[in-house]
Amino acid sequence: MEPENSHPRRPTIKDVADRAGVTKATVSKYLNRAHGYAMASSTKERIRAAIQELNFQPSPLARGLSRSTTSTIGLVVADIRSQFYPDLVASIQSAAEAAGYTLVLGSSGDDPDRELDIIRSMAHRQVDGVVLVAVRSESDHIEYLRRRGIQIVLASRDLPELVADTVVVDSFAGARTAVRHLRELGHRRLAHVTGEASVKPFADRRRGFEVETADLTGDGPGLPVEVTTSTLEGGRAATHRLLDVSDPPTGVFFASDTMALGGLMACADLGLRVPDDVSFVGFDNVAVGELPGIGLTTIDSDAVRVGEQATELLLKRMLAATGTEAEPVLVTRPAELVVRTSAAPPR
Amino acid sequence: MEPENSHPRRPTIKDVADRAGVTKATVSKYLNRAHGYAMASSTKERIRAAIQELNFQPSPLARGLSRSTTSTIGLVVADIRSQFYPDLVASIQSAAEAAGYTLVLGSSGDDPDRELDIIRSMAHRQVDGVVLVAVRSESDHIEYLRRRGIQIVLASRDLPELVADTVVVDSFAGARTAVRHLRELGHRRLAHVTGEASVKPFADRRRGFEVETADLTGDGPGLPVEVTTSTLEGGRAATHRLLDVSDPPTGVFFASDTMALGGLMACADLGLRVPDDVSFVGFDNVAVGELPGIGLTTIDSDAVRVGEQATELLLKRMLAATGTEAEPVLVTRPAELVVRTSAAPPR
DNA sequence: CTGTTAGCGCTTTCAC
DNA sequence: GTGAAAGCGCTAACAG
Numbered sequence A, B: 001m002e003p004e005n006s007h008p009r010r011p012t013i014k015d016v017a018d019r020a021g022v023t024k025a026t027v028s029k030y031l032n033r034a035h036g037y038a039m040a041s042s043t044k045e046r047i048r049a050a051i052q053e054l055n056f057q058p059s060p061l062a063r064g065l066s067r068s069t070t071s072t073i074g075l076v077v078a079d080i081r082s083q084f085y086p087d088l089v090a091s092i093q094s095a096a097e098a099a100g101y102t103l104v105l106g107s108s109g110d111d112p113d114r115e116l117d118i119i120r121s122m123a124h125r126q127v128d129g130v131v132l133v134a135v136r137s138e139s140d141h142i143e144y145l146r147r148r149g150i151q152i153v154l155a156s157r158d159l160p161e162l163v164a165d166t167v168v169v170d171s172f173a174g175a176r177t178a179v180r181h182l183r184e185l186g187h188r189r190l191a192h193v194t195g196e197a198s199v200k201p202f203a204d205r206r207r208g209f210e211v212e213t214a215d216l217t218g219d220g221p222g223l224p225v226e227v228t229t230s231t232l233e234g235g236r237a238a239t240h241r242l243l244d245v246s247d248p249p250t251g252v253f254f255a256s257d258t259m260a261l262g263g264l265m266a267c268a269d270l271g272l273r274v275p276d277d278v279s280f281v282g283f284d285n286v287a288v289g290e291l292p293g294i295g296l297t298t299i300d301s302d303a304v305r306v307g308e309q310a311t312e313l314l315l316k317r318m319l320a321a322t323g324t325e326a327e328p329v330l331v332t333r334p335a336e337l338v339v340r341t342s343a344a345p346p347r
Numbered sequence C: 001c002t003g004t005t006a007g008c009g010c011t012t013t014c015a016c
Numbered sequence D: 001g002t003g004a005a006a007g008c009g010c011t012a013a014c015a016g
Helices: A013-020 A024-032 A041-054 A060-067 A085-098 A112-124 A140-147 A171-184 A200-212 A232-243 A257-270 A303-320 B013-020 B024-032 B041-054 B060-067 B085-098 B112-124 B140-147 B171-184 B200-212 B232-243 B257-270 B303-320
Strands: A072-077 A102-107 A129-132 A151-155 A165-169 A190-194 A225-227 A251-254 A279-281 A298-300 A330-333 A336-338 B072-077 B102-107 B129-132 B151-155 B165-169 B190-194 B225-227 B251-254 B279-281 B298-300 B330-333 B336-338
Touching: A013 A024, A013 A041, A024 A041, A060 B060, A072 A085, A072 A112, A085 A102, A085 A303, A085 B085, A085 B102, A102 A112, A102 B085, A112 A129, A112 A140, A129 A140, A129 A303, A140 A151, A151 A303, A165 A171, A165 A303, A171 A190, A171 A200, A171 A251, A171 A279, A171 A298, A171 A336, A190 A200, A190 A232, A190 A257, A200 A225, A225 A232, A232 A251, A232 A257, A251 A257, A257 A279, A303 A330, B013 B024, B013 B041, B024 B041, B072 B085, B072 B112, B085 B102, B085 B303, B102 B112, B112 B129, B112 B140, B129 B140, B129 B303, B140 B151, B151 B303, B165 B171, B165 B303, B171 B190, B171 B200, B171 B251, B171 B279, B171 B298, B171 B336, B190 B200, B190 B232, B190 B257, B200 B225, B225 B232, B232 B251, B232 B257, B251 B257, B257 B279, B303 B330
Parallel strands: A072 A102, A072 A129, A129 A151, A151 A165, A165 A330, A190 A225, A190 A251, A251 A279, B072 B102, B072 B129, B129 B151, B151 B165, B165 B330, B190 B225, B190 B251, B251 B279
Antiparallel strands: A102 B102, A298 A336, B298 B336
């Protein structure tokens, strides 16, 4: 009849203190005041031994409560399901873990309101920092975090204004490279499939496309540009609209690989072959693009490095969090062309 | 010269109490004792109003400290980068979120020791439950959690013994279906590529392969079975070994789509065409298998439902956590064949 | 150098 | 029905 027959209580700082013949305070100092410092080495040694013998680890919860710091960072992505995130998430996760932080994951499903909810909930759980792959283009959620003293860094997607540290790839230059590649292959009838206009990298890629095709003209006033949701299905539908006409474009630049993969499906639907009938260039360099049977020519978004660098910046902010807020930093990484087989000279 | 110029303090339960003219204790009761119950409705109303006006939310940290419960669940996967996880992670994440839990993510990179570390760290952070896609085949980590009263459920990979609630797909039956499909197409020279022998689903799939091919014979004593790491590169290498011989098999059953994709790369390397030269059947039904140019015939692992059901089971355990431990439950979901284009009759 | 004393924000007996 | 008080495990002045 002993309800205390439950799980053995974990040792607390008090147990360590008793065993070492000192006070909690002293143990706490040992734990926090970065070892060196002023403390009798005999005491240090006794504490060390006690900790070791008891296999003591301070409770993150209790520590968090009194320090208002949790060794936790939040990662908010638009949609984990997307082809693009695995590398990004993996690199952030391991960088965070390496620094002793635990990752809390949220996926907004591309819904700006949910994104805000997730951010609120993370703030509420007192994460020390947030890596955000932003869906909403306003910066209210950023302000929300900043007001609460939570550091933030934007990864992969920048916002119209530089309101926080940001690590992205050079979308404008990358897009130009992509388009030039198509032009060098001899394509003149070009088209572009892009995602949500509010997402800055998409806007930049579109601008890149337009700049590099300013001298060309399509049926109407300019070359065709299809705006769609940045999903596989979006890309598929847009490509249908683009290609299922008389005299379709011979080269298409997609603002993301995911949409380009949708484009491949559309071609299968329409009985068109890539690159024989139409050439594709994507953007991101997702892993599947490399598979034979896909061979997607694309621009590398360098997700791994973006994730690593974003995490680095965040950790730096979190340490420096004291005192004057430094100006936001924008890191723009080069976006390189990866040539595979989906783009070839037109017939 | 005011260092207090920092971030505005969040309201605490004390603030609410003062504003409502009651004590913290009463507010706490209001918060926890599932509303109904014994409390003057005027008091209830005043508390409600105060909470509302102050926009108060109880601190999860403080609550966690005093209740030893954190509304947090840990998800440990073998390798987020793998093609297979996005659906699983996404479905677990949304099921958890829907139930008011926050997801803490860990990726072991297929390393059993890291897996244990991650689990220790999560236990230490006092997650209320863990969804585990296990790497190690022993059950020491499960015992570790159980000893600390942390609920656990295994998703996607079962262990040799039923030591915890488990949700998997029927690997043995699925494998038999896959092999029968190849046989019905007319293949007799069959081979199998499988992953780490210690992973039970792989063992089961292998058994399925063997049972369904017991009447067939290869060059040696039985049909060729290649064991490799369950990665793209593993599948690629194994396929090289398998096909780069005189008189190679005409049909290959892969224990995972990821390995099958590696197999496709190997074919590209060797100048073989699928399904003209060799037929492939995979296992899992990852999203990319659906792309034209891939068209992988496979067995559906139903990651979304597995994730959902695993989360359901876990939540149930977490609620029932009191009293007698119910026996572990094993949920085996059907594994259905998805016919695409990678398997066809042999020439 | 180490100990004393208050908290951090919430929950939970036990009285009234 | 509500309040007083102690405590969850740790940190952080301030003394001495």
